[in-house]
């Protein structure tokens with residue numbers, strides 16, 4: 665038996681189609697969503713991600729605004745760029761590409777973002793709303809990768825209500841925030857958050873109906889620690905050099921052996937990555953719709 669594929673690429677394409685229609689409706693009402701990006705420094709990976717976001721925008725009709733600063737930018741210069749995006753009416757949502765260069769206080773930069781324009785959904789105000797509004801709808805941006813994972817599962821018919829979910833990794837963008845979404849009353853999953861201080865990782869993963877692997881440790885999820893028939897979502901983005909081609913490629917947290925025991929596995933690449941990008945676009949369109957009233 666081999667697991668079925670949680671196809672993030674195809675699902676993201678479907679979502680982009682839906683967004684294109686919503687952007688056209690907004691255009692008819694004279695509103696154009698615009699995504700801003702702030703990139704500091706010249707890390708090729710970060711540049712590649714940011715370029716991809718602007719390509720996605722062009723596909724669905726969202727305007728693009730770019731702020732690119734050199735590696736040597738000061739705290740003040742980075743904060744000034746955030747304020748320009750906050751004040752630019754063409755920019756309905758924006759992201760500060762992470763990580764920022766050493767020496768820049770990331771928390772201070774992120775807290776300066778206008779919460780209503782926080783396309784990543786990682787501003788303390790928006791994360792705070794996620795903590796507080798357990799039972800009611802949330803009319804502010806949600807974190808992109810957690811939202812993308814849930815959308816990916818729901819659109820493949822994976823039952824979340826009553827499911828035991830084990831999350832591996834406590835990073836802010838995924839591990840720490842996904843449980844806040846999954847335990848909302850409207851979703852009703854039960855969540856265990858494991859991390860490097862967890863005494864017995866296997867005990868928690870073997871109990872899980874769904875594993876969300878966001879540790880950034882290549883192959884940490886092996887077949888022997890997965891319950892037969894479980895659903896496994898691979899969020900890891902480590903890089904390694906392919907011994908055959910000599911090229912750098914993405915390696916996930918999920919060992920290929922898991923395909924023989926799980927019911928569904930998200931490929932990596934082609935799983936959570938494209939969904940994250942689609943949810944960023946969704947956040948920008950949601951924000952523009954709220955602005956339009």
Ligand SMILES: Nc1nc(=O)c2c([nH]1)NC[C@@H]1CN(c3ccc(C(=O)N[C@@H](CCC(=O)O)C(=O)O)cc3)C=[N+]21
Pocket residue numbers: 713759760761762763784808901914932933934935936937938940941
């Ligand atoms: N403010 C901020 N927001 C982010 O959302 C953010 C960030 N900073 N910094 C870096 C991480 C990483 N991230 C990815 C997004 C898409 C893919 C993606 O689409 N990957 C493709 C291709 C992977 C490949 O082959 O290189 C895939 O999975 O199929 C991957 C990783 C967003 N991040």
